[in-house]
Amino acid sequence: MKKIREIIVVEGKNDTNTLQSYFECDTIETGGDQIVSTTIDRIKEAQKVRGVIIFTDPDSPGEHIRRWINEQVPGCKNAFIPKDQAKTPKKVGVEHANGQALWIALSHCVTFEEDVHTLAWQDFIDLGLVGDQSYRNAVCAAFHIGPCNGKTCFKRLNAMHVTKAQIERIMKHE
Numbered sequence: 146m147k148k149i150r151e152i153i154v155v156e157g158k159n160d161t162n163t164l165q166s167y168f169e170c171d172t173i174e175t176g177g178d179q180i181v182s183t184t185i186d187r188i189k190e191a192q193k194v195r196g197v198i199i200f201t202d203p204d205s206p207g208e209h210i211r212r213w214i215n216e217q218v219p220g221c222k223n224a225f226i227p228k229d230q231a232k233t234p235k236k237v238g239v240e241h242a243n244g245q246a247l248w249i250a251l252s253h254c255v256t257f258e259e260d261v262h263t264l265a266w267q268d269f270i271d272l273g274l275v276g277d278q279s280y281r282n283a284v285c286a287a288f289h290i291g292p293c294n295g296k297t298c299f300k301r302l303n304a305m306h307v308t309k310a311q312i313e314r315i316m317k318h319e
Contacts, residue, residue, distance in 0.1 A: 149251065151196040151222060154188055154214060156207065159240035167244035168251075171198075178206045180213065185229070188218050198254055200268040202238040203228040203291065213256060222254035225291030253289035257304035268309040269299050287315050 149170040155161055161172040171186050191197050198213050199221050201207035215221060228237055230246040239247070274281045275295045282292045290301040302312070 147248070149198070152191040153198045153200050153224075153241060153251075154221075156202055157240075158209065160202075160238065161204060163240045163242070164200075164247065169246055171195075175201075175210055176228065177212075178210050178213075184216050185214070188214060188221075192218050192221060198224050198251065200224040200226075200239055200250070200285045203231055204237050207238075208291075214290055219259075221254060223290075224250045224254050226250040227286070228292070235249065250289075255289055255301075255305055256272075257301060258306070259300075259304055261291050261306055262303050263306045263308050264299065264303050264312075265309075269295075269302075272309060272312055274298060284312060285314060 146167070146169050149168050153170055153172045154175060155164065155172050156175050156177060156178075158174060158229060161174060164172060173184065173191060175184055188197055197218065198259055199211050200223075201210045203226055211223060214225070226242055226246060231237055231239055231242040233241050242250075248271060254265055269275065272284075274284060281295065281298055281301065283293050288305065288307060289300065290305070292300070
């Protein structure tokens, strides 16, 4: 069983149970998107001691939680799992993914750093990432940042210091 050093922030107990069935890991559960200050304090302490991976569900509430934690606790790693690998016919969530999909998501964590501009908005437009959602989703998948709208994609790519040349290079090989 693979051991994960960082503490993984998940939404609930079922996510914890699923992760611990595949990996030796510790988690902090947010209990949904109304995160209490004591939970944020635990995440801050975990970040100082072992590091944190935010691994929320690939849905709107999960993105809300991820954004809020990243604002409150800078420097966290972020793991993203594609929605089609974490769902049942009626539900979406980390708890519904298999071990291989979870491992791939956890092994491609990204850390965002705000206020960095390695990619200009005009470059983003020139690359076709504003109007073409399928191409943007392919770029998001290639950089493991989760599918997102144009504005969020632009922010995440900049936060990872991605350049226009890197996008062009990686998308030639897709």
